[in-house]
Amino acid sequence: xxxxxxxxxxxxSLLENDDSLLNNYQVLTKTFPTVNFKLLIFYYDGRxxxxxxxxxxxxxxxxxxxxxxxxxxxxxxxxxxxxxxDLIREISELDNxxxxxxGAYNSIALRKDGTLATWxxxxxxxxxxxxxxxxRGYIDIFNSKGTHSLALREDGSLKIWGHDNSGxxxxxxxxxxxxxxxxxxxxxxxxxNENGRIKQWGSNDSNQYESSPPPEIEFVRIxxxxxxxxxxxxxxxxxxxxxxxxxxxxxxxTDNGYIAINCGSYHSVALTKNGDVVTWGDNSYNxxxxxxxxxxxxxxxxxxxxxxxxxxxxxxxxxxxxxxGQRDGTPTDGNYVAIAxxxxxxxxxxxxxxxxTWGDNSDNQLxxxxxxxxxxxxxxxxxxxxxxxxxxxxxxxxxxxxxxxDQFIN
Numbered sequence: 406x407x408x409x410x411x412x413x414x415x416x417x418s419l420l421e422n423d424d425s426l427l428n429n430y431q432v433l434t435k436t437f438p439t440v441n442f443k444l445l446i447f448y449y450d451g452r453x454x455x456x457x458x459x460x461x462x463x464x465x466x467x468x469x470x471x472x473x474x475x476x477x478x479x480x481x482x483x484x485x486x487x488x489x490x491d492l493i494r495e496i497s498e499l500d501n502x503x504x505x506x507x508g509a510y511n512s513i514a515l516r517k518d519g520t521l522a523t524w525x526x527x528x529x530x531x532x533x534x535x536x537x538x539x540x541r542g543y544i545d546i547f548n549s550k551g552t553h554s555l556a557l558r559e560d561g562s563l564k565i566w567g568h569d570n571s572g573x574x575x576x577x578x579x580x581x582x583x584x585x586x587x588x589x590x591x592x593x594x595x596x597x598n599e600n601g602r603i604k605q606w607g608s609n610d611s612n613q614y615e616s617s618p619p620p621e622i623e624f625v626r627i628x629x630x631x632x633x634x635x636x637x638x639x640x641x642x643x644x645x646x647x648x649x650x651x652x653x654x655x656x657x658x659t660d661n662g663y664i665a666i667n668c669g670s671y672h673s674v675a676l677t678k679n680g681d682v683v684t685w686g687d688n689s690y691n692x693x694x695x696x697x698x699x700x701x702x703x704x705x706x707x708x709x710x711x712x713x714x715x716x717x718x719x720x721x722x723x724x725x726x727x728x729x730g731q732r733d734g735t736p737t738d739g740n741y742v743a744i745a746x747x748x749x750x751x752x753x754x755x756x757x758x759x760x761x762t763w764g765d766n767s768d769n770q771l772x773x774x775x776x777x778x779x780x781x782x783x784x785x786x787x788x789x790x791x792x793x794x795x796x797x798x799x800x801x802x803x804x805x806x807x808x809x810x811d812q813f814i815n
Contacts, residue, residue, distance in 0.1 A: 501797040507786040508533060508549040508567070508589075510807040513556070514791075514799050515546050521556055524801075525789070525809035526567075536566040548784060549589035550631055550670075553607075557584060563596060572608035590629035590668075593647075595636075597627050603636060616646040630668035630686075635675075637666055643675060656685035669707035672725075674714075676705050682714050684724070695724040708746035708764075709787075713753075715744050721753055734763035747785035747803075752792075754783050760792055762802070773802040 502522070504515040511526030511533040519541040526533030533552045543564070545557040553567035553574070561583040565574055571592045578584075578596065581604060586597040593607030593614075601623030605614060611632045618624075618636060622644070626637035632648035642661040645654050651671040658675060663683075665676040672686035672693065680701040684693045690710040697714060702722070704715040711725030711732065719739035723732050729749040736753060743754040750764035750771065758779040762771045768788040775792060780800075782793040788804035801810040 502793055502799055503797070504546055505782055505784045505791050505793045505799060506546040506548045506554075507784040507789070507791055508554055509551055509787045510789075510809055511552070511554065511567075512784070512786065512789075512791045512799075512801065512809065513546045513554055514793070515543055515556070517797070519543050519559070521546065523554065525786075525807060526552060527808040533567045535569065538564050538566065545587075547587040547589060549594075550629065551589060551591045553589065553592075553594070555587050555589060555594060557587065561585065561599065563587065565594075572610065574606070575608060576606040578604050578606065586627060588627045588629040588634075590634065591631040593629065593632075593634075595627045595629055595634055597624060597636075601625060601639065603627060605634065611648045613647045615648070618644040618646060626664075626666050628666045628668045628673070630673065631670040633668070633671070633673075635666050635668055635673050637663055637675075641678070645673065651689070652687040654686070655688075658683050658685065665705055667705045667707045667712075669712065669725075670709045672707070672710070672712075674705045674707055674712050676702060676714075680717065682722075684712060690726045690728065692725045694726075697722040697724065704744055706744045706746045706751070708751065709748040711746070711749070711751075711764075713744050713746060713751050715741055715753075719756070723751070729765040729767065731764045733765075736761050736763065743783055745783045745785045745790070747790065748787040750785070750788070750790075750803075752783045752785055752790050754780060754792075758795065762790060768804045768806070770803045772804075775800050775802065 501517045502514040503517050506513045508526065512524055514522045521538060521543055523534055523537055542559050543556045544559050547555050551573065553565060556564045558564065562581060563578065563584055565577050573592050583598045584596045585599050588595045593605060596604045602620065603624055613632055623639050624636045625639050628635045630653060633645065633653040634647050636644045638644065640661045641663045643658050643663055645657050653671050662677050663675045664678050667674045669692060672684060675683045680703060682697050682702050682705060684696045686692065692710050701717045702714040703717050706713050708731060711723065713721055713723045715721060719741045721736055721741055721744065723735045731749045740756045741753045742756050745752045747770060750762060752760060752762050754760055758781065760775055760780055760783065762774040770788045779795045780792045781795050784791050786809060789801060789809035790803050791799055791801050793799055
């Protein structure tokens with residue numbers, strides 16, 4: 406515990422330099438059964454704050470495992486040097502996350518109490534945490550191909566935050582309710598309500614709204630590519646619209662009976678009820694090459710120019726572009742239960758909770774992937790990945806050029 410700060414005067418001197426950042430912070434109280442005191446964790450505007458005015462009789466503990474999280478101990482009589490490694494580990498896992506999602510350069514996690522955390526995405530020109538919500542009541546979060554993020558509230562309303570310089574929030578349904586699903590493209594988004602109607606918003610600068618489907622059709626699934634959108638109606642028929650200059654609509658299936666859809670940047674994949682996989686759209690980067698011919702697949706996922714599918718026997722099929730090594734190291738064993746794709750890398754989760762990452766490593770996408778067991782969910786950004794442990798903690802690995810692996814915000 407060499408980073409223990411015992412002298413409150415040192416802390417006070419740090420705090421007195423800036424009072425302007427004390428306007429908006431949230432206090433979360435956690436009680437641990439193993440110790441007889443409460444830990445109050447202070448967050449300020451996305452970062453754990455070390456700028457709070459403190460009473461001089463309070464002590465603070467700085468834990469390496471929390472990456473500069475300041476913990477305020479209410480009982481100043483605690484012998485800090487006696488804190489066990491188990492307690493420190495318990496503190497580091499206190500967030501109790503239940504879901505994870507990823508944007509291109511940032512990540513999001515949902516806590517059991519309905520609050521959100523986000524991290525990463527530090528740009529000079531793009532603010533991925535602009536208007537990040539600190540309230541409660543959220544029940545779902547969504548992956549994004551861009552630098553904006555979305556969450557679903559208990560009443561079916563939506564919250565959007567992040568970059569808006571390219572029109573990502575244009576026509577956002579801020580007062581709408583009853584939504585059940587969301588999909589995000591690069592600069593546009595879709596939401597599906599409980600009546601099967603689609604609301605779209607965001608940039609239309611690249612004709613993302615062109616040839617939108619008739620409003621009276623009842624849909625059950627939605628997905629976004631970078632500039633195009635796909636939806637399934639209740640009969641399993643596929644509708645596609647938006648930007649088509651890259652051939653996104655080429656070969657779109659005209660039959661029905663599909664049960665799942667996913668989109669890469671300029672191509673799309675659909676899954677039939679028999680587990681057949683169909684791929685269409687742009688093939689200028691070999692996105693459609695070597696798509697699987699067998700059936701009985703259960704899950705599909707798309708990278709930028711490649712795709713993967715999970716078979717009911719737990720094996721993985723991969724096809725599409727390999728210019729950047731996307732297919733290098735693809736696992737040939739089984740027992741996989743979940744899959745996810747970054748731009749040029751992929752991640753899979755085994756039934757024992759272990760994780761495998763493969764594909765392009767030119768931007769350190771595969772660095773520091775977790776080796777332990779008991780993970781229950783995975784998600785990918787462009788060049789980074791995250792996983793949720795069954796105890797509610799989150800791990801990050803891969804590229805960190807945009808601080809994708811930084812400490813949680815809120």
